[in-house]
Amino acid sequence: MQLLSTDISLILEKFSIIVIVVLALLGIALYTTFAERKVAGIMQDRYGPNRAGPFGLLQPLADGIKLFFKEELIPLASNRILFILGPFIAMFTALITGAVVPWGSQLEIFDRTVSLTIAKPDIGILYVFAVVSIGVFGMMIGGWASNNKFSLLAAIRGASQVISYELAMGLSIIALLFVTGTMNLGEIVTQQMAGGLGGLLGWNIFMQPLGFLIFLVCVFAECNRTPFDLPEAESELNMGYHQEYSSLKLGFFLFSEYINMIVSSAVMATLFFGGYDIPFVDETALSAAWGNNIVAILGILMLLSKIVFFLFLFMWVRWTIPRFRYDQLMDLGWRKMIPLALANMLITGVVTLWLNS
């Protein structure tokens, strides 16, 4: 049996990393909901949740328990199987994006070098794109299966929004690929670590400022965050595509949005801000002095703090900028973002060719 001869410890190692990443994503998402309400409170000059536990820290648990114990309603006229499948797909696709993100360099445990990336395919970025484009189905199926005109409208809005902004996103990534020459996310991080000032000057944001801006706007649209949260525009569509959902299935939809935010923050940090690179610090010299494991853990913390910064940016924008109208959204996507991304791609291509020849 060849099956038994495979490296069992490798399988165990990967399995434990997957479990840790999934649990960490869920945990961070839980507290992102809390942070969102706190940030909103501070920006609007009020307290935010402060009743459950010290500083309201137990609020997300209370919310979770409330969602858990609510009555589970499935509309009679709905398509039962697809109605249940919708939130499942949304959650699943949100979680599996984390598979290719390099969460850290590598740890040495019991003479084994454990890489902190779950999978390192050659096509890292494209994998993220594929999962994002599959993620639309969760919203579409959920909205359609509810058999409610508002849900259907919201689902169609959401899907067309995601498809439109995927184009500009892809074009801005192509410009980035001209610079890096690889699609492997791990290699992109290693390249950025080699820059001056302990890696800071190697960050791709300095090579691709316009590309990053386009990417950021597109990420806001892909995550259905304000100012582009048209699928959930409550003044026009009641509650959007999860109108008919209740209990844990509603929780899945809301939660998957936060997990999407976290993972796209991680992708942005990896592509443009050096991933787990610590600025002003030469990692190889530091790991010679302190040992590999400590530097790796510091790197993970660095990536986490970058993610937290982006999450704050998401909330900051949400409570600052009002929602776009639907035609404005489409106009921005097709008439401004795509030409801008094309111009960025052309200029980058010409400059890269000129520098390389």
Next chain:
Amino acid sequence: MSITQILFWFLSALSILSALMMVTSRNPVHSVLWLILVFFAISGHYILMNAQFLAIVNMIVYAGAIMVLFLFVIMLMNMNAETEPQKNKWLKMAGAIGSGTLLLVLVAALRDSELRGRTLEGPEGTIGLVKQLGAVLFTDYVVPFEISSVLFLSAMVGAVLIGKKD
């Protein structure tokens, strides 16, 4: 059996089963979802041959973009199992005979072809990786590649022209 073989049989069974389900489903939305599963299984086959780029593009373009458009059309037209027109019995029989004949011709044509007995790219193959594929596309197959890109461009221009109001 090695892991590759187990995965191969699993994916083959999955793709054939979901293809059958796609054809036999009464509800068009279910059909689209089964078709997406078929694309996933085919992407899995590509990954078994280490054709990573092909696998992921198959997922982005077919399972992602095109199937979303299919769903759009079906959802907006509100096609349900009840509204599906019942086809004529003779029409069904003609369809079965026609496709059976096509299958017969294909099998007969491919039975003695050169493709038989050629080994496929294994899990260690590198031809499907982005670098190799790009190099081949831009050297050996540059003319067909450029012609197909012109075709895409003209399709895009046509779509924009149709989309304009007047």
